[in-house]
Amino acid sequence: MVGVVLRNVTKRWGSFTGVHAVDLVIGDREFVVFLGPSGCGKTTTMRMIAGLEDPSDGEILIGDRVVNDLEPKDRDVAMVFQNYGLYPNLTVYENIRFPLKVRRVDASTHDARVRKAAAMVELGDLLHRRPKELSGGQRQRVALARAIVREPAVFLMDEPLSNLDAKLRVSTRAQIKNLQHELKVTTIYVTHDQIEAMTLADRVVVMNKGRFQQVGTPTEIYDRPANTFVAGFIGSPAMNLMDGAVAAGVFEAPGVRVPGLVGYPDGPATLGFRAEDAEVAAGPGGEIAAPVYSIELLGDATLVSVRVGPALVAARAPKTFRAEIGDPVSFRIGAAGCHVFDSASGERIEPAPAMASPGPARADLGSTMPIGATA
CATH class of the missing domain: 3.40.50.300 (P-loop containing nucleotide triphosphate hydrolases)
Structure with a gap:
């Protein structure tokens, strides 16, 4: 060898x-x-x-x-x-x-x-x-x-x-x-x-x-x-990164509010998501709402970019999506597609594991049973 x-x-x-x-x-x-x-x-x-x-x-x-x-x-x-x-x-x-x-x-x-x-x-x-x-x-x-x-x-x-x-x-x-x-x-x-x-x-x-x-x-x-660094270097387009803070499972930054981030510590954080992990819709709503900054036809998809504070954020829409620069659009971002990083060091933060419910395990708990538990 x-x-x-x-x-x-x-x-x-x-x-x-x-x-x-x-x-x-x-x-x-x-x-x-x-x-x-x-x-x-x-x-x-x-x-x-x-x-x-x-x-x-x-x-x-x-x-x-x-x-x-x-x-x-x-x-x-x-x-x-x-x-x-x-x-x-x-x-x-x-x-x-x-x-x-x-x-x-x-x-x-x-x-x-x-x-x-x-x-x-x-x-x-x-x-x-x-x-x-x-x-x-x-x-x-x-x-x-x-x-x-x-x-x-x-x-x-x-x-x-x-x-x-x-x-x-x-x-x-x-x-x-x-x-x-x-x-x-x-x-x-x-x-x-x-x-x-x-x-x-x-x-x-x-x-x-x-x-x-x-x-x-x-x-x-x-x-x-x-x-x-890795998040912003890998991918085409690179991962979207926005500075803000997490509080009680909700990430907030100017123009952004993403709930459902359970298990992450409160405090300053950088939120990341990839363009393909967001849905684009015309008009207000969603976790991000802003006017179109640019729109690029890629053949198999349409890349829509908006400006959120100092960050330029992109999402991948269907190839049939049409909008003009300045039109209001919204991005829907599920918590499952989000990545959270420490604002100071830039290192990835993993959520704390979910706590098991107290009390004896029961067969009718289904997927909430702790791994390895028996009914």
Whole structure:
């Protein structure tokens, strides 16, 4: 089994710390995506795994080996860069073959391995061309094939799709996911694009300011964000966030009143909900009522935005919904679709568990019986 382990890994440059004591265990054959805004430390973390940067503290293991002191060529990893890194004077065939020559792999195996890697990314009929004769998508596939031909223990991909147009991103994203499934190789992928992260990853590592904010499956991170940063970064559109206060199970802010938040402590709080968890209706009513700020036709739905205090709040309406800017609308938000965060720290707040009713358990209590109780 070949996984990757980070133990208390830190990277400092003088007084500036780019990565703060991160810990992570990546399983064999797992596809993990490092996600975050520019400058958050995700590429630095990958470069330390690759051996292109030395950690200031901590240990990095690939398989059962501590690799801190190993050269990049000795770590058995293959890296795909954002800028492709192709040799312009070499053909596609020779670009793919180059890692085999550098590593002095038996020359008799080169042709078969090059053609197999090229076929995996549908480049079999382009092997005679040079990079300048290829499209951006084709160049990226050459870079992928060059990594594949190595047959490494770990793939490292640093924003490989950022130079492609939207249509090519979709098709190349699907190709990368399928390749990882076929090759069954541990893969670490860096991106600032949350759609790439959500569609590709087995697990996502959300980073900000050199720290891990949350590690989990795409579903876990989308459904239960650990803090307001994750909530506001994941999703398209991002989760709506409004500052206010909870009192006796009711969240209130200027223009907002959401009841039913049972079990949450009283005090200042940030309320979050996703656009698809609200219903839009014309006219007043609901938990939020305000004039339309903007309206966007998305094809399968209509995104309606209103301004509530300083916050711009969006809800997803049916594609047939029509309104003009300035028209009164209302959003209905069920408590079940709400998330509550601490206003000061931004951390998620979980409601206190409901108290069991006093007295002996009875069969006719139905769903109110405590778990494990018998009639």
